[in-house]
Amino acid sequence: MSIIKNVSEEPIEYQERALDAVCINESHLSHPWWYNFKYVLVGVLFGLVFVKAEIISWFRIQEMFRFQSFHMYGVIGSAIIIAAVSIMLIKKFNVKTIHGEEVEFHPKTFNKGQIIGGLLFGLGWAMTGACPGPLFAQIGTGATVIAISLLSAIAGTWVYGYFREKLPH
Amino acid sequence: MNWINQPWPWYIAGPIIGLIVPTLLLIGNKTFGISSSLRHTCAACFPSNIKFFKYEWKKEVWNLFFVGGIALGGLLTMLLIPNTGNIEVHPDLANDLTKYGITDYSGLVPSQLFNWESLFSLRGIILIVAGGFLVGFGSRYAGGCTSGHAISGIANLQWPSLVATCCFMVGGIVMSNFILPVLLNL
Numbered sequence: 332m333s334i335i336k337n338v339s340e341e342p343i344e345y346q347e348r349a350l351d352a353v354c355i356n357e358s359h360l361s362h363p364w365w366y367n368f369k370y371v372l373v374g375v376l377f378g379l380v381f382v383k384a385e386i387i388s389w390f391r392i393q394e395m396f397r398f399q400s401f402h403m404y405g406v407i408g409s410a411i412i413i414a415a416v417s418i419m420l421i422k423k424f425n426v427k428t429i430h431g432e433e434v435e436f437h438p439k440t441f442n443k444g445q446i447i448g449g450l451l452f453g454l455g456w457a458m459t460g461a462c463p464g465p466l467f468a469q470i471g472t473g474a475t476v477i478a479i480s481l482l483s484a485i486a487g488t489w490v491y492g493y494f495r496e497k498l499p500h
Numbered sequence: 501m502n503w504i505n506q507p508w509p510w511y512i513a514g515p516i517i518g519l520i521v522p523t524l525l526l527i528g529n530k531t532f533g534i535s536s537s538l539r540h541t542c543a544a545c546f547p548s549n550i551k552f553f554k555y556e557w558k559k560e561v562w563n564l565f566f567v568g569g570i571a572l573g574g575l576l577t578m579l580l581i582p583n584t585g586n587i588e589v590h591p592d593l594a595n596d597l598t599k600y601g602i603t604d605y606s607g608l609v610p611s612q613l614f615n616w617e618s619l620f621s622l623r624g625i626i627l628i629v630a631g632g633f634l635v636g637f638g639s640r641y642a643g644g645c646t647s648g649h650a651i652s653g654i655a656n657l658q659w660p661s662l663v664a665t666c667c668f669m670v671g672g673i674v675m676s677n678f679i680l681p682v683l684l685n686l
Binding site for chain 2: 344348366370375376377380382384385386388389393394405409411412413428436437439440441446449451458464467468474479480483485486488489490498
């Protein structure tokens, strides 16, 4: 009985979770919760690079949007190229995960949200000097007031969820 | 070992960030993205019977560990190997910011704009609270942020992600060049 229930409900739950998210993840394996600490390590590396390359600096973001420095374009551009080559290689050689799973990619469909939401996000990015990742890193570096920005970003996400059906997509 | 205390150049930082994409895919089939963590937080803490937040957030809990790691990484870097000295900015930007009383370049986050006292000023509330709100609302409406769209989306050749990234840039350019000068004068 429970198997039938899972088969019939999972796709719906999955679609729900995949709404307006690029990053939907579906590993079909179940691991103990502490396996998640490997993502903490990757996060620590990311935070380190954020600080060392001044990516989380409000000043660097202003320079980017005022075309006064190549730094951020170089960071994002080279990250895209390296990521694209890696994904190409994973697909071409059908590389499996360390747990032997097939790597899954989920295509993204276009909707108006990418334009309207994208513009609104851009406004916020230039105000705070931080996209979501840097918000976490800034708090870590001791800029504690940014916790208010983070709470506000969570509130923004909630308000989007509340009005989602009424917004143009 | 001098380089360890110097700001890292883009050609070191960018490729490391790029390699995070295949790392997450290969260690657990996870797609690189950060703004989703905000949604999972809503789903975990305030689902409020909203359909958009009624899903099994525990399946995405890795994302919360990941962002926790980012904060921890920021903390450890400041404690162990901080960048020394002031941030060097373009002279035009420095000139411009002086007009608004921003002269302190000792922190990555300008302390004269972002501090607890500034929450009691209009300028501070707009930058900290409204700015954060737009980041959260906009990234979810767009379906991702810089990591999900600009990096993993474009790298996976998803054209909607390219559209979103161009809109991020347009919004940022408009804010930084035309609106922010007004806000900074408040």
